[in-house]
Amino acid sequence: MRAAVFSGVGRPLSIETVADPKCGPRDLILAVRQCGICGTDLHASQGGLMTPPSGTIFGHEFSGEVVEVGRDLKTDWKVGDAAVSLPMIGCGNCKFCASGNPFFCGRVQKTGMGQGVQGAYADLVRVGINETVRIPRGVDWEFGALVEPLAVALHGLNISSFKAGDNALVIGAGPVGITLIQWLRLSGARNIVVTEISKERARLAEQFGASTVLDGSLHPKELERQIVEALGAVPTCIFECVGAPGVIEDCFAVAPIHAEIVSLGVCDRTDHFRPFIGTMKEINLKFAVAYLRSDFEHTLNLLESGALNPAPMITQRVDFDHLSAAFEGLKVSKTDCKVLLCPGC
Ligand SMILES: [Zn+2]
Ligand SMILES: [Zn+2]
Incomplete structure (x- = not known):
C-alpha cells in the first residue's frame, strides 16, 4: 500500500510503498477514505516528547471501509461497511477497556503515534473490534x-463542570477550540467568548456560534477588561485550547475566583506558571485527554441528526501527491482548520 512515512525531525513526509497491515484475529482492516491532519502530528514531527521513531505512519483521525474481518470474530461487521475507530487497540479485558475507555489500558497500542499500530496516512489501517464504530447512513466519509x-x-x-446556561471562555480557535464551540452551543451555553490571534480562525469561531471573539494577543489585563465589558464578568468555565507555554498563566490571570480551567491543548514543552495566582483564586486546573467509545457514538448520532454540522472546519482537501506539502504548510499556517487526506482521490 501507499503511505506517508515520517523519516525524522526536519524531514518532509515521504510517500512510499510499504507492507499492508496484517489483520489480527480480533482486528478489522479498513481502506482509508478520509484522514485528518492533526496538530499533534505536526507537533510530533518537529521533535519533543511526542516524536515517534522514523518509519512511523501518522494519522489518527480517519474513516474507512471494511476490507477484511479478523478470523476469530463472531460479528456483524462485513466487507464494505463504513467505520470509524478510536485510534487505539486495547486489551479488551481490563477495567478501562470494559468501560469503553481504552486510552488508559495498560496494554493499549496507539494508532499513528509510533506506539503499536501504524496510522491512516495510508491506503489501509488496522483497527480493533472493540474500538470500531459504524458510521450511520447519511454521514459521509469526511x-x-x-x-x-x-x-x-x-x-x-x-x-468540566459546565452546565446549560453557563457562559464559557475558550482560549484559542484552532481545531480543538472550534470543535468545542460547537459542543458548547449544543449544550446550551449562554455566551461563548473566544480569544484568537488569527483573523481567519476568529471568523470561523463566529460562524460556529461564538458570541464574542477577542484578540488573543492582548495583555491579560486588557482581555479581562474587554470580557467584563462584554459579559459583566469573566466566565468561571475556561477552556484552554492552545497548548503552548505561558497560556496557563494567562488563564490564571484572567480567571475569576473559583474558576475551573480545563486544559485541552497539548503542550509537551516546559511551562512556567506561578501557582500562587491559582492559590489566591482557588482555581481548579484540570487536564483532558482522548475520549471514550461512547463519545464517538454520541458524535456520530449528532452528525446523523444534523445537529452537528462541522463542514466549515474543512479548509483543504489533499491527495497523496499533495500531502507532504500540505503537512509542511500547516506547520506555519494560522489560517487553516482541518485538512483532510483522501488516499483514494
Ligand atoms: Zn488529533
Ligand atoms: Zn485493556
Whole structure:
C-alpha cells in the first residue's frame, strides 16, 4: 500500500510503498477514505516528547471501509461497511477497556503515534473490534474523519463542570477550540467568548456560534477588561485550547475566583506558571485527554441528526501527491482548520 512515512525531525513526509497491515484475529482492516491532519502530528514531527521513531505512519483521525474481518470474530461487521475507530487497540479485558475507555489500558497500542499500530496516512489501517464504530447512513466519509477531533472536545466538556446556561471562555480557535464551540452551543451555553490571534480562525469561531471573539494577543489585563465589558464578568468555565507555554498563566490571570480551567491543548514543552495566582483564586486546573467509545457514538448520532454540522472546519482537501506539502504548510499556517487526506482521490 501507499503511505506517508515520517523519516525524522526536519524531514518532509515521504510517500512510499510499504507492507499492508496484517489483520489480527480480533482486528478489522479498513481502506482509508478520509484522514485528518492533526496538530499533534505536526507537533510530533518537529521533535519533543511526542516524536515517534522514523518509519512511523501518522494519522489518527480517519474513516474507512471494511476490507477484511479478523478470523476469530463472531460479528456483524462485513466487507464494505463504513467505520470509524478510536485510534487505539486495547486489551479488551481490563477495567478501562470494559468501560469503553481504552486510552488508559495498560496494554493499549496507539494508532499513528509510533506506539503499536501504524496510522491512516495510508491506503489501509488496522483497527480493533472493540474500538470500531459504524458510521450511520447519511454521514459521509469526511464527517467520519472529523469524529475524532469532535470527540476530543466533547470529552473535555464532559469532564468540566459546565452546565446549560453557563457562559464559557475558550482560549484559542484552532481545531480543538472550534470543535468545542460547537459542543458548547449544543449544550446550551449562554455566551461563548473566544480569544484568537488569527483573523481567519476568529471568523470561523463566529460562524460556529461564538458570541464574542477577542484578540488573543492582548495583555491579560486588557482581555479581562474587554470580557467584563462584554459579559459583566469573566466566565468561571475556561477552556484552554492552545497548548503552548505561558497560556496557563494567562488563564490564571484572567480567571475569576473559583474558576475551573480545563486544559485541552497539548503542550509537551516546559511551562512556567506561578501557582500562587491559582492559590489566591482557588482555581481548579484540570487536564483532558482522548475520549471514550461512547463519545464517538454520541458524535456520530449528532452528525446523523444534523445537529452537528462541522463542514466549515474543512479548509483543504489533499491527495497523496499533495500531502507532504500540505503537512509542511500547516506547520506555519494560522489560517487553516482541518485538512483532510483522501488516499483514494
Ligand atoms: Zn488529533
Ligand atoms: Zn485493556
